[in-house]
Amino acid sequence: MNNRLLKVEDINTLSYTDFVGLIAQWNVPPGAFSTLSQWRAFGEVTSSSNILEAACTTGFSLREMSVMTGCSGIGVDISKRSIETAQSLKEEYAPGADISFQAGDALAYTVKQEFTHIIIGAALRFFPDSTIALEHLLSMLKDGGYLLSSEFYCHKAIPQKLVSEARKVFGIEVTQVNYKEVMQPYRNLTLIYESRNTPVPETTEDLDYYCNSTIEKFSQQHPTITDDVLLTMRTRLMEIKQMSNKLREYQKYNILVHKKDSRYYPHRYTELF
Numbered sequence: 001m002n003n004r005l006l007k008v009e010d011i012n013t014l015s016y017t018d019f020v021g022l023i024a025q026w027n028v029p030p031g032a033f034s035t036l037s038q039w040r041a042f043g044e045v046t047s048s049s050n051i052l053e054a055a056c057t058t059g060f061s062l063r064e065m066s067v068m069t070g071c072s073g074i075g076v077d078i079s080k081r082s083i084e085t086a087q088s089l090k091e092e093y094a095p096g097a098d099i100s101f102q103a104g105d106a107l108a109y110t111v112k113q114e115f116t117h118i119i120i121g122a123a124l125r126f127f128p129d130s131t132i133a134l135e136h137l138l139s140m141l142k143d144g145g146y147l148l149s150s151e152f153y154c155h156k157a158i159p160q161k162l163v164s165e166a167r168k169v170f171g172i173e174v175t176q177v178n179y180k181e182v183m184q185p186y187r188n189l190t191l192i193y194e195s196r197n198t199p200v201p202e203t204t205e206d207l208d209y210y211c212n213s214t215i216e217k218f219s220q221q222h223p224t225i226t227d228d229v230l231l232t233m234r235t236r237l238m239e240i241k242q243m244s245n246k247l248r249e250y251q252k253y254n255i256l257v258h259k260k261d262s263r264y265y266p267h268r269y270t271e272l273f
Ligand SMILES: C[S@@+](CC[C@H](N)C(=O)[O-])C[C@H]1O[C@@H](n2cnc3c(N)ncnc32)[C@H](O)[C@@H]1O
Pocket: 017, 026, 027, 028, 029, 030, 054, 055, 056, 057, 058, 060, 061, 076, 077, 078, 079, 082, 104, 105, 106, 107, 120, 121, 122, 123, 126, 127
């Protein structure tokens, strides 16, 4: 779709991920930069690291990790539009970074060389089978390498009405798994570091500031876009953020660093407490 010819109807019919790609949302893992800092410190990311980011959306984690550390890597996402945006955000915010982005199914992605790190930010649940997806990703992680991830989990049931509203906004089912279910696919890895976090709901002012910043940026970069299209984009982004905010009451998230250690992988000889 040519951005110059965008119409109001197009904005409302795009899938959630394509919309995120179109408006160049910085779509971040929970905790954003703070999460990257924890992954970097406890996962020992350095300028020698070579990272695969699976389901990278618009590329925030890999790009900003590369800016922080000088690491190299590749990001893969099934949304072509998100990948196009990841490439242009890389050119704009990290032109010197040795990273690239590729559109495609991460489950079909294979490489000969192994990665030192794999990042998957709040996205494992987007695959039909999280355990199979993780096994595939781990086959590309070198011995002693780190899996850097984050997960949302529910600490109380989300009311059915809210689940239906969220389905309309995101076009997918929201994650309703509890902590133990979220951790199950990781059972054969060594948990090096975990922080468990309670998200703080955003105020209307917080949401306004964020949505205005994102849409103003889009408007500057696409001066031919009409005001009615911009307004529709802002309204849809606000709906997404408000829905995420409503869900926060039921969710917590953790930041995880796991190690693949061939001395005992895929077994676990440590207790969980
Ligand atoms: C919640 S977003 C991920 C957010 C991002 N990782 C972050 O931390 O900001 C989920 C992403 O998974 C991607 N996705 C879903 N199925 C996929 C697949 N089979 N292969 C690659 N990406 C996939 C979607 O396109 C979407 O961008």
